[in-house]
Amino acid sequence: MKRTFSQRLAILSDAAKYDASCASSGTEKRTSKSGGKGLGSTESSGICHAFTPDGRCVSLLKILMTNFCIYDCAYCINRIFSGVERARFSAEDIVWLTLEFYRRNYIEGLFLSSGIIRSSDYTMEELVRVARTLRLDHNFRGYIHLKTIPDASPELLAEAGLYADRLSINVEMPTEQGLASYAPEKNAAGIRSAMGHIRYRMDAAREKAPSGRRPPRFAPGGQSTQMIVGADAATDQDILSSSASLYTGYQLRRVYYSAFSPIPDASVKLPLIRPPLLREHRLYQADWLFRFYGFNFQELTENRPDGMLDLEMDPKLSWALDHRDIFPVDINRADRETLFRIPGIGPRSVIALLAARKHRTIRLEDLERLKISIRKIRPFITTPDWRPTRLADRTDLRTLFKPAPAQLSLL
Amino acid sequence: MMLPHAITLPADASFGMWRDHARALLQSNSPPECVEWRIRSAQDDLFAESDPLPEATPTSHKTVQRGCVRLLQRILCHTSPDRFALAYRVLWRTMHQAGLIRAATDPDIAAANHMAHQIRRDVHDMKSYVRFREKKIPDRNERHFVSWFEPDHHILEIVAPFFAGRFTDMNWLILTPKGSIARNGTDCIITREPCARETIEDETEQLWYTYYRSIFNPARIKLKTMRSQMPRKFWKNLPETELIPEMLVSAQRWKVQ
Numbered sequence: 002m003k004r005t006f007s008q009r010l011a012i013l014s015d016a017a018k019y020d021a022s023c024a025s026s027g028t029e030k031r032t033s034k035s036g037g038k039g040l041g042s043t044e045s046s047g048i049c050h051a052f053t054p055d056g057r058c059v060s061l062l063k064i065l066m067t068n069f070c071i072y073d074c075a076y077c078i079n080r081i082f083s084g085v086e087r088a089r090f091s092a093e094d095i096v097w098l099t100l101e102f103y104r105r106n107y108i109e110g111l112f113l114s115s116g117i118i119r120s121s122d123y124t125m126e127e128l129v130r131v132a133r134t135l136r137l138d139h140n141f142r143g144y145i146h147l148k149t150i151p152d153a154s155p156e157l158l159a160e161a162g163l164y165a166d167r168l169s170i171n172v173e174m175p176t177e178q179g180l181a182s183y184a185p186e187k188n189a190a191g192i193r194s195a196m197g198h199i200r201y202r203m204d205a206a207r208e209k210a211p212s213g214r215r216p217p218r219f220a221p222g223g224q225s226t227q228m229i230v231g232a233d234a235a236t237d238q239d240i241l242s243s244s245a246s247l248y249t250g251y252q253l254r255r256v257y258y259s260a261f262s263p264i265p266d267a268s269v270k271l272p273l274i275r276p277p278l279l280r281e282h283r284l285y286q287a288d289w290l291f292r293f294y295g296f297n298f299q300e301l302t303e304n305r306p307d308g309m310l311d312l313e314m315d316p317k318l319s320w321a322l323d324h325r326d327i328f329p330v331d332i333n334r335a336d337r338e339t340l341f342r343i344p345g346i347g348p349r350s351v352i353a354l355l356a357a358r359k360h361r362t363i364r365l366e367d368l369e370r371l372k373i374s375i376r377k378i379r380p381f382i383t384t385p386d387w388r389p390t391r392l393a394d395r396t397d398l399r400t401l402f403k404p405a406p407a408q409l410s411l412l
Numbered sequence: 413m414m415l416p417h418a419i420t421l422p423a424d425a426s427f428g429m430w431r432d433h434a435r436a437l438l439q440s441n442s443p444p445e446c447v448e449w450r451i452r453s454a455q456d457d458l459f460a461e462s463d464p465l466p467e468a469t470p471t472s473h474k475t476v477q478r479g480c481v482r483l484l485q486r487i488l489c490h491t492s493p494d495r496f497a498l499a500y501r502v503l504w505r506t507m508h509q510a511g512l513i514r515a516a517t518d519p520d521i522a523a524a525n526h527m528a529h530q531i532r533r534d535v536h537d538m539k540s541y542v543r544f545r546e547k548k549i550p551d552r553n554e555r556h557f558v559s560w561f562e563p564d565h566h567i568l569e570i571v572a573p574f575f576a577g578r579f580t581d582m583n584w585l586i587l588t589p590k591g592s593i594a595r596n597g598t599d600c601i602i603t604r605e606p607c608a609r610e611t612i613e614d615e616t617e618q619l620w621y622t623y624y625r626s627i628f629n630p631a632r633i634k635l636k637t638m639r640s641q642m643p644r645k646f647w648k649n650l651p652e653t654e655l656i657p658e659m660l661v662s663a664q665r666w667k668v669q
Contacts (some may be wrong), residue, residue, distance in 0.1 A: 007622050014626040032577030042578040048540050052642040053627060054656055054663070056634025063627060101616050102623075104557060104582060105544045140581070262631040276631050353516045360515035367517035 004088060010098070012088040016068040016079055017114060020171075021227055021257040023049075023060045025109035025144040028166040028222035032142070039140030041103060041110070043166070047144075048109050061112040061146060062102050066090055066127060070116030074184035076173065076232050076261065079116045092131045099135060103143055110144030110166075111135070117150065125153035125161070132164035144222070151187070151195040158195075162202055162219035167254070170195055171227045172247070175240040179233035196251045199224050203252070223254035230284060231277040232261040238308035241287055241298035248291070258284040283310040290317055293348050294341045313403050318344040321381060322399060328381045329389050333363050345377030417442055420450045421496060424566055424590070424604060427488040434500050438474075444504045449496035480506050480513050486528040489566045498523055534565045539574055541646050542586055545614035557584040560609045560649060568593050568602050576600040617651065624652040630663035 004012075026047030033039040049058035067089035068079040078085055090098075099111045113131055117124050128147055135141040147165040149158065161168060170192055174180040177189040199220070206219035226247060230240065244256045260281035287310060290296040294317070301316045302308055304323045311319040321328060321344045330339055332354065340351045353371050357363060365387045368375055380389050419433050437447060484499050502524050506512045515521055544557035557579075563571075572593045575586065585594045587607035594601045647653040 007619060010619060010622050011626045014623050018627050018629045033580040034577050038581045040579065040581050042574075044539075044574075048536075049641065050540050051624065051650065051652060052638040053624065053629075054635055054638055054660055055629045055632040056637030056641075057629070058641065059624065059627060062623070098619070102620065104555070104579070105546075105614070105616065105620070106542050106559070107620050260632070262629060278632055278634070356514040357517045360511060361517065363517065370517050370519065370522040 006094070009088040009090060009094075010064075012086050013065045013068060013090060014063065016065045016085070016116075017063045017112075019078065019259065019262065020063060020112070020114060020148075021057075021259045022146070022169065022225055022255065023058055023063060023112065024146075024167075024225070024255065025060045026222075027254055028144065033140070039142050040100065041141050041143030043109075043142070043144055050107055050109070059107075060109050061144060062099055062108045062110070063112040064090070064095065064098075064114075066092075066095065066113060066115035066124075066131070067118055068116050069118050071119075072117055072184070072186045074173070074187065076183055076229055092127060092134060095131050096134050096139065099143075100139060100141065103141070108143075110146070112146040112148075114148035115150075121150045121152045122154055122157060125150045125157045129157055129161050129164070132161065136164045146222070149195065149199070151192050155198065158198065159202065159217070159219070162199070162206070163217055165220050165222075167222035167225060168199055168220045169225045169227070170199075172243070173227070173229060174233055175228050175230075175235040175243045176233070179235055183233065193251075196224065196226070196247075196253075200251050224251070225253055225255040225257065227257040227259055229261050230258045230281050236302075236308035237280070237284060237287070237310045238302040238305070240284060241291075241302060244288060245291070245298045256288060258288070279312050280310070283312060283316060287316045295338055296320070315344075317342075318402060322402070329383045330381060332368075332382045332384055333358060343378060343381050345374050345381070416446055416448045418448045418450060419496075420452050422452050423493075425488075425496070426566075426569075427485050430488055430496055430499060434503055437500065438503070438507065444497065444501040447497070447500060449500070451493050474507055476503065477506065477513065483513065483524055483528055486531045486570075487524050489531050489570060490527045491565050492527065495527065498527070531565055531567060531570070534563055535567050535571050537646065538563050538567060538571050541642075541650060542575075543650065544584060545612040546616065547612050555582045557582060558610055558612055559584070559586045561586055561588050562649065563588055563590060566590055568604075572600055572602055621652055621655060625655055625659060628659055628663075630659075630666045633660070633663060 024047055025043070026045065028043050030043060030045055032042040047060060049060045051059040053059065065079070067087070068085065069087050069089065070077075070079045071081055073080045073082060077083075095111070095113065099108075102108045103110070111131075113128055115124050115128055128150075132145050132147060135145065144167075145165045146167040146169065147161050149161060149168045149170045151170055158168075172180070172189070172192055173184060173187065180187060180189050180192075202219045203223065206216050206221075209215060228240065228243070235243075240258070247253045247256055258281050260276035260278050262276045287296075287298065287301050290301065291298055296317075301320060302310065304320075305311065310316050314322075321342065324342075327339070327342065330343055332340075332343075337351065337355065340346060340354060341348070346354075350371055350373050354363065357367065357371065361367075363384055365375060365379075365384050368378065368384075379387065383389070417437070419437075421429060421433070480503070484503060487495050487499055487502075498520065501520050502513075505520060512518060512521065516525060538561060542559045542561045544559045547556045547558050549556050568588065568591050575584070575593060576595060579595065583594075583596050586592060587610060589606050591602065591604040592607050594603075642650070642653075
């Protein structure tokens with residue numbers, strides 16, 4: 002029996018939900034006003050158009066072209082031996098749906114991925130065809146994120162970069178051993194070399210030739226990746242050191258961490274657990290500290306006995322309690338780097354503080370006007386009217402910051 | 413002591429209207445404590461107009477910093493009745509004290525920054541949560557879309573370029589209680605008259621419900637995150653939120669299995 006369009010949409014979006022990324026940010030700024038009529042624009046910071054009860058935003062139409070797949074990756078709901086319902090959309094179906102959703106302002110664009118059918122090149126070519134049709138036939142100027150098939154040919158990759166804002170390849174598992182045991186057909190070296198290739202092309206696209214000719218556009222929104230947390234034995238330290246090499250070696254824009262969700266009809270190889278959402282949250286906080294606060298990943302885990310981040314408090318607070326010697330910090334004198342280390346202060350507050358400091362001496366009440374939480378920051382700073390009781394001497398410090406005990410839920 | 417100088421403005425006065433008064437006040441060297449900003453109410457008769465301005469005293473020509481103008485433009489979109497007085501106070505003080513605009517600890521600047529922040533959020537929410545429905549008009553080539561949205565502040569002028577730059581191959585109309593933005597053919601037109609809601613059925617919305625239901629992962633429930641990002645006040649104009657109770661019930665069933 003042939004499924005209706007709506008049934009196929011349900012199957013193919015259900016299959017796409019395990020990809021965490023929904024970002025529509027970081028690309029060039031475009032509108033539909035220049036260069037004739039078109040549809041769509043991009044903003045520098047991306048827009049979320051709805052939120053679902055899982056707390057995730059809906060920014061892009063996130064969908065698989067097909068959930069048929071010839072691979073057998075244990076963590077994936079679409080692996081060849083899984084009993085899920087299968088469906089496929091044609092390139093035209095996806096183009097139509099993207100445009101209709103976009104016109105109603107439901108989405109910022111398309112995040113297209115697919116199971117591997119026939120061959121890597123065939124699948125990649127179909128994905129590229131969707132992007133090409135949107136851009137060339139419909140003058141679509143919204144956001145396009147294409148999931149890249151690691152071993153597809155370089156020509157297809159070059160064309161994908163021409164139309165897509167962002168490309169991504171999932172490393173899936175934080176360690177090579179994890180990938181080898183869960184995804185027998187994928188290989189870590191192949192994935193890394195594809196990422197290296199994307200990076201090379203992005204760098205090349207930014208350079209002007211001596212003749213002044215601009216090279217072809219290539220994925221101005223950069224590349225991102227995702228790894229699954231909690232399916233294998235990798236520690237937070239393993240995960241974060243893997244992220245560090247991805248950020249520095251391949252210039253990734255984002256690394257996503259996806260708490261392993263037990264999938265329907267799961268492989269027997271997998272643990273039967275609730276998704277470690279808090280662990281995922283701590284990893285994102287650590288990632289944030291690396292990208293915006295000048296921390297390196299090593300610092301965050303080196304004092305942890307088992308290589309795991311503290312679940313009870315955020316990694317910045319945990320770091321501060323381990324480095325009491327630098328606190329309290331004089332908020333009127335400390336340099337920028339030190340301000341970034343104070344728990345309860347974010348990049349925006351640091352900038353506001355530095356500007357306000359030129360104007361007057363900061364007192365405790367001024368912090369309130371800068372929308373900084375005095376309760377959080379007070380133990381770590383001094384101002385002319387405030388000096389904490391000696392922080393370094395207290396042995397019960399951790400309990401002061403620990404969350405109150407809560408009763409466990411029965412379910 | 414100088415007598416307070418009264419200025420009466422309509423409740424939705426634009427930046428331009430305020431600026432004309434502010435410019436004249438500045439030229440006549442009137443300090444903020446000598447100006448009283450009033451909002452015209454329905455009871456006011458036509459003669460409750462502003463006092464005539466005091467004589468302009470010849471002063472040297474001063475320019476207002478660009479950062480300051482931008483801040484003032486933002487806060488004048490706010491619905492707070494205090495905005496006129498606050499804006500003039502910020503203007504007056506920045507003219508007399510260089511660098512004040514960056515002193516976020518100053519009470520006036522902090523209040524202005526807070527208002528500007530609320531405006532930014534309102535603009536952002538409007539870009540996110542405007543939903544178009546297609547209105548079928550027979551014998552017309554271009555497609556027509558209509559939306560109903562309720563912004564908190566007077567932000568239509570700020571947000572219009574976003575929609576105008578995004579949807580250029582279709583006609584559209586955004587109706588709000590504070591006015592409307594429309595694109596018909598090539599022009600983008602903004603009005604300030606309150607609009608009434610228009611009810612339109614659009615069958616493509618069913619596909620959106622299917623998508624919203626399917627992209628949700630029942631293994632992770634984070635209601636607090638959802639509510640903080642998509643506050644309750646928007647739900648009445650976001651029809652997919654009616655699906656949430658049913659989605660949570662099926663998530664519960666999924667968990668028990």
